[in-house]
Amino acid sequence: MATDTTPHANRKITLADIAAGCDVSRATVSLVLRGSPLVNKVTRARVEEELRRQGYVYNRAAANLRRRTSSSIALVLNDLANPFFAEFATGVDEALGGAGYVTLLGSTGESIAREQAVLGSLLEHDPAGVILSPAEGSDAGQVLKTIGVRTPLLLFNRELAGKASSDAPWDRLMLDNQRGARLATEHLIALGQKRIAFFGGHANSSSCQQRHAGYVEAMKAAGLPIEPHWRIECAPNRVDAAAQCGALFFDSPAPTAAVCYNDAVALGLMLGLYQRGIRPGRDFAVTGFDDIAEAALSAPPLTTLASMPRARGRQAAELLLRRLGEPEAEPQRTVFPVQLVVRGSSCPPPTP
Amino acid sequence: MATDTTPHANRKITLADIAAGCDVSRATVSLVLRGSPLVNKVTRARVEEELRRQGYVYNRAAANLRRRTSSSIALVLNDLANPFFAEFATGVDEALGGAGYVTLLGSTGESIAREQAVLGSLLEHDPAGVILSPAEGSDAGQVLKTIGVRTPLLLFNRELAGKASSDAPWDRLMLDNQRGARLATEHLIALGQKRIAFFGGHANSSSCQQRHAGYVEAMKAAGLPIEPHWRIECAPNRVDAAAQCGALFFDSPAPTAAVCYNDAVALGLMLGLYQRGIRPGRDFAVTGFDDIAEAALSAPPLTTLASMPRARGRQAAELLLRRLGEPEAEPQRTVFPVQLVVRGSSCPPPTP
DNA sequence: AAGGTTGATTGGAACGATCAAAATGTAGCG
């Protein structure tokens, strides 16, 4: 029968408890925990038995303090409830977990004030790095001030305002918004569409600007006109998109197709079209952006641009981890070339 | 011009640096940081100036070590990519952030092995508590062993296998699945439906069992028969639900309504019905469960049960925080009474 | 037999904060 050397039940078990329990020094137990080859086999076995017996849990905070390292990464997202970012977060967590890091989560709900607060609070936990998808209008100076220069930052999805892209001291992972929207527009043009609108999003968001630029690029290249009333703004969600649908048809010439800011907007627009008796995919062509899960399942299924958010999450994590390995390397800008996925929502214009 | 006492740029600023910078002791700086009334106004101002000047960031890990406290909560979810849990996570993070806690995220992807690994890894960071939505089939013994008895656990959404509900030493926040499904079924019955199927989900999941039980309860109370082929299993997603749709009509009498396991399944089923030329909301009644964002926007909009996942997230956080305040109180089981939201997808049976 | 090498272990000082107790200074008061 084992002697009961278990210390008072309501205290956490530490290295010292284990050391005392099997008559070695704390240092030796520490070596065992870290799998050092320095310890004798017999001792190691004795210590490991004692660790099990007392139900020891490693205190990584204490270790990190002493070693001046960190084993966490802060992940700050402007809208976790959005499936796109939820997928992204899943990918990040997968990759970080695999590398032995823990994810500190922060959700800002598109509020710059909350973003500041969240970043500040997370930084107190001394993360090894930060992955940030900034809130709309978030400012480079502000962010840099609270993050400091010691903690590597990886920016995802959006640029920060007020700092030239070229000399920004952080890495970035972006989607090729402009090329994506251009591909979608070109695809519609190839189908014979001529009156194409750009629908949804807010003009002050950088991703919206880029997508709009891609649309303009394709239209101009094809020599097609762009009417001012073919640019309808709305919040990037289904509800507002459905509500704004009518604005497309106020003035003539009315468009016969729309490149939408993203899938949510596209799905909302399709709903709005149905309610007006216009059948998307037959009477009116629609494209989205993101390729969220519902895109393939809507009626008609949505032609869109795939960015594979979960894979982007993994990629973001890997980029940041690599940066931790070489802090002095040049800041890197990675652009993911989104892929056009053609489905039923894009069609030729109705024959007049 | 201020004298430049800034220490070597590539080291983190500590209390000692600040103390040296304005000729006080570390303790005084610490008091200032924590807003103690003990320090003199003039000193406080001097210290605060120096804090700003050197760009000090608090090291919460060190403080927590000394104070034997923790300022983080682990949030472990079986499927973060699911919008329901993404909303839940947002709510949790909101409430925790407001209370000065930080969220340690872990996603298990329904894998029990990963759940164990993730829990182990997160516990090394000594969270003050754990919010867990367990992977399917996750075992109480296992979980309790890695979490230990010192760290409060709040279980969300699912029960753990292998432990009597009554004497489980943890708190729970559950949805009233049985009542919800009963309400939906009763609603269909009140509309005149008699041949009602239960569609989707896996029979081994506890939430599916509970919902099915509610359905059975309502059917029996109304004296309606339940045909065995009215219970169709499928994975809880749109794709599989659409694929399994046909199974409802293999044998007669075919149902004219279906209570679905959740919204994803219901939306998939509606899609499958469309593909067979059956119009949901006219020829066939459908109800869902969860009230996800798309439910209100589908065609027809979906009658479903609202659980308000973001509010549940906040609630979960609050329950856990309360528990931290009184560790010895009785374990508590909280059940949220989901609410029936009637929309267009539920209808009377077609007149023969 | 003195010194060298190897292998295993250890004591004590860190890491950056907090706490308890003690030490200042500064008045007030009889």
Place this chain on the structure above:
DNA sequence: CGCTACATTTTGATCGTTCCAATCAACCTT
């Protein structure tokens, strides 16, 4: 002037781990 009271500040130990230098035993070497 000595004594207490109060406000403010400091000293030194401590949280749980890791690092560093030192120790010690055993086994060569010449």
